Amino acid sequence: MSHLAIFLPSLLGFSALALAMERHQESVFDRALPASLTRVLRNLGWAALLAALAVAVETQGWGLGLVSYSGHTSASAGLVFGLLIAWQRRRSAR
Amino acid sequence: MSEKRAESAAPKPRGIRQTMSDLHIWAGLLLGWMLYAMFLTGTVSYFKNEISQWARPELAHQASVPDPADVAQRVAGELGRLAAGSSQWSIGLPSARENTAEAFWRLASAQPGQRRFGQATFDPATGHKVTARDTTGGEFFYRFHFQFHYMPVLWGRWLAGLAAMFMLVAIVSGVITHKKIFTDFFTFRWAKGQRSWLDAHNALSVFGLPFHLMITYTGLVTLMALYMPYGERLAFKTPQERQQLTRELNAFIQPGKPSGRAAELAPVADMVRQAQALWGRDNIARVTITLPGDAASRVAVARGEEGRASMSPQYLLFEGSSGRLLETHDSVGPAAETRGVMYALHLGRFGDTVTRWLYFLVSLAGTAMVGTGLVMWTVKRRRKLPDPARPHLGFRLVERLNIATIAGLSIAMATFLWSNRLLPGTLAQRGEWEIHAFFIAWALALAHAVLRPPRRAWIELLWVGAAMLALLPVLNMLTTDRPLWRSIAEGDWVFAGMDLVLWALAALHVKLALRTARHKAPVPRGAQSPRTKAPAPAGERTVPSVPRTTFDATHGATPSQDALR
Numbered sequence: 035m036s037h038l039a040i041f042l043p044s045l046l047g048f049s050a051l052a053l054a055m056e057r058h059q060e061s062v063f064d065r066a067l068p069a070s071l072t073r074v075l076r077n078l079g080w081a082a083l084l085a086a087l088a089v090a091v092e093t094q095g096w097g098l099g100l101v102s103y104s105g106h107t108s109a110s111a112g113l114v115f116g117l118l119i120a121w122q123r124r125r126s127a128r
Numbered sequence: 129m130s131e132k133r134a135e136s137a138a139p140k141p142r143g144i145r146q147t148m149s150d151l152h153i154w155a156g157l158l159l160g161w162m163l164y165a166m167f168l169t170g171t172v173s174y175f176k177n178e179i180s181q182w183a184r185p186e187l188a189h190q191a192s193v194p195d196p197a198d199v200a201q202r203v204a205g206e207l208g209r210l211a212a213g214s215s216q217w218s219i220g221l222p223s224a225r226e227n228t229a230e231a232f233w234r235l236a237s238a239q240p241g242q243r244r245f246g247q248a249t250f251d252p253a254t255g256h257k258v259t260a261r262d263t264t265g266g267e268f269f270y271r272f273h274f275q276f277h278y279m280p281v282l283w284g285r286w287l288a289g290l291a292a293m294f295m296l297v298a299i300v301s302g303v304i305t306h307k308k309i310f311t312d313f314f315t316f317r318w319a320k321g322q323r324s325w326l327d328a329h330n331a332l333s334v335f336g337l338p339f340h341l342m343i344t345y346t347g348l349v350t351l352m353a354l355y356m357p358y359g360e361r362l363a364f365k366t367p368q369e370r371q372q373l374t375r376e377l378n379a380f381i382q383p384g385k386p387s388g389r390a391a392e393l394a395p396v397a398d399m400v401r402q403a404q405a406l407w408g409r410d411n412i413a414r415v416t417i418t419l420p421g422d423a424a425s426r427v428a429v430a431r432g433e434e435g436r437a438s439m440s441p442q443y444l445l446f447e448g449s450s451g452r453l454l455e456t457h458d459s460v461g462p463a464a465e466t467r468g469v470m471y472a473l474h475l476g477r478f479g480d481t482v483t484r485w486l487y488f489l490v491s492l493a494g495t496a497m498v499g500t501g502l503v504m505w506t507v508k509r510r511r512k513l514p515d516p517a518r519p520h521l522g523f524r525l526v527e528r529l530n531i532a533t534i535a536g537l538s539i540a541m542a543t544f545l546w547s548n549r550l551l552p553g554t555l556a557q558r559g560e561w562e563i564h565a566f567f568i569a570w571a572l573a574l575a576h577a578v579l580r581p582p583r584r585a586w587i588e589l590l591w592v593g594a595a596m597l598a599l600l601p602v603l604n605m606l607t608t609d610r611p612l613w614r615s616i617a618e619g620d621w622v623f624a625g626m627d628l629v630l631w632a633l634a635a636l637h638v639k640l641a642l643r644t645a646r647h648k649a650p651v652p653r654g655a656q657s658p659r660t661k662a663p664a665p666a667g668e669r670t671v672p673s674v675p676r677t678t679f680d681a682t683h684g685a686t687p688s689q690d691a692l693r
Binding site for chain 2: 037097098100101102104105106108109111112115
């Protein structure tokens with residue numbers, strides 16, 4: 035199930051990176067998070083993306099690993115993107 | 129490029145971003161319809177084998193892959209009867225995605241201008257020829273996406289190459305136009321009207337950008353020998369050199385000179401087993417046999433595409449009469465390997481099921497990117513029309529072509545699948561008629577788009593597409609003995625998957641039709657404030673609680689930039 039082990043860290047990574055942005059903090063938490071927490075989120079995001087890359091290359095080799103890494107990062111970024119939109123729409127509907 | 133420079137350039141009459149924006153708009157529009165069709169048919173081609181299986185419901189679902197070694201032996205035996213005297217047989221073996229073996233062979237008596245190859249499909253279990261309906265199946269969408277139809281193959285490929293070059297230009301100019309495209313990766317506001325078209329277009333472009341760039345570039349690489357043959361012509365002059373080039377790029381070996389001495393072909397299964405020991409049991413793609421029955425016979429066993437991101441040929445070459453291994457061809461030079469990797473990246477055949485789905489989804493996003501871009505061209509311009517009720521010819525042309533291309537292609541592709549189930553098996557050239565049906569439906573959709581008011585045409589054609597897609601699983605249930613519940617019960621995910629994906633696509637069309645129907649016609653708005661172009665989008669851009677917006681900081685004033693957003 036190496037695909038899940040690539041996809042989940044990618045998802046976590048992009049979620050953390052999105053939440054490290056002020057505008058999304060405001061939309062999700064209604065306020066900006068402290069700078070220290072933002073930094074942690076940003077580092078966590080990048081670390082998770084790197085971890086996903088490591089898993090991909092480790093389990094599938096460089097050739098296939100890079101390809102599925104690209105696919106999983108695209109899909110997880112798209113998912114985070116979609117969730118943020120859905121969240122914003124729900125809020126603006128209220 | 130540095131942001132500072134760009135910002136200082138923005139107020140000038142034609143800055144780089146302005147120019148790039150115009151380039152993006154016109155490069156995208158000019159071949160956009162062709163690109164949309166190439167993208168969508170190319171996207172479904174990631175499931176070409178599955179569509180082809182669906183298109184031949186007579187051939188039973190394959191629960192497990194039969195041993196390729198045995199299948200190769202059986203089919204070679206059958207070819208000994210069917211194609212005796214042929215100088216070249218080539219056997220494609222079944223795989224997890226392919227439930228039949230197929231073969232083609234060089235016809236011995238071919239006169240110039242006649243067909244040069246015979247072709248047949250075989251049952252892997254018995255090795256006998258199978259009879260199924262005459263259809264091109266998923267192969268049609270695949271071929272169409274790079275060579276179209278009703279024109280010489282080479283013309284089609286040149287056209288596809290031209291479209292791909294325009295796509296590359298549109299991608300690069302699009303990135304330059306939106307300088308904050310990467311920093312604003314997650315910036316998205318849900319607004320109404322034209323703003324959400326732009327946002328959707330940006331979102332689809334950004335999150336698939338690596339893929340769009342890769343697929344367009346590698347698409348050009350797959351046909352580079354056609355587009356740019358000059359280096360090759362200069363470097364390889366003698367026939368021997370050209371033959372060597374072919375060997376480097378292709379596992380399909382050509383027959384040598386017959387010796388004239390008869391010699392029985394050694395067991396093919398044993399040769400395939402040697403290859404299986406190297407590459408795995410189910411990873412054998414093709415067995416090519418030259419001069420069978422002659423002492424100079426050769427057998428090439430080629431590795432499958434699974435599990436390596438390269439199309440460079442790998443094969444074992446055997447002496448046909450003795451079964452002795454002559455040569456292991458398992459690597460090519462760096463240039464050939466670069467091509468092989470790019471080729472493989474484009475086709476994505478190496479991938480397992482998950483990877484193939486990822487390819488499909490991101491490619492679908494690319495299709496939507498082209499589609500939203502096309503629609504945006506009209507959305508942006510409608511409000512600036514002097515009289516929105518009676519737009520000028522160019523506007524009407526783009527609008528109608530958009531409807532016919534986007535809504536019409538879904539109908540055409542669904543019609544292809546409908547005709548696959550409905551055309552009688554006795555019809556002469558049945559496979560060709562499926563393709564004619566595709567184009568007839570597309571032409572009818574164009575006629576509809578021209579004759580009806582545009583908004584009505586969108587809604588009606590989207591509904592037609594939704595209905596045709598949604599009813600395909602029902603049609604399949606009525607015309608075959610493989611309804612959805614049976615497919616699921618038997619674990620036949622090729623058929624079950626087709627049914628479910630068709631319904632998902634139908635739901636997408638319903639959603640689009642409903643949205644279009646709900647969307648207020650922008651005409652009154654343009655009539656209200658024909659003179660206030662700039663303030664209107666500016667007002668729309670400002671969303672409460674979100675002060676920093678996506679792409680608006682520096683370039684809001686020029687009319688054409690305005691057109692982009």
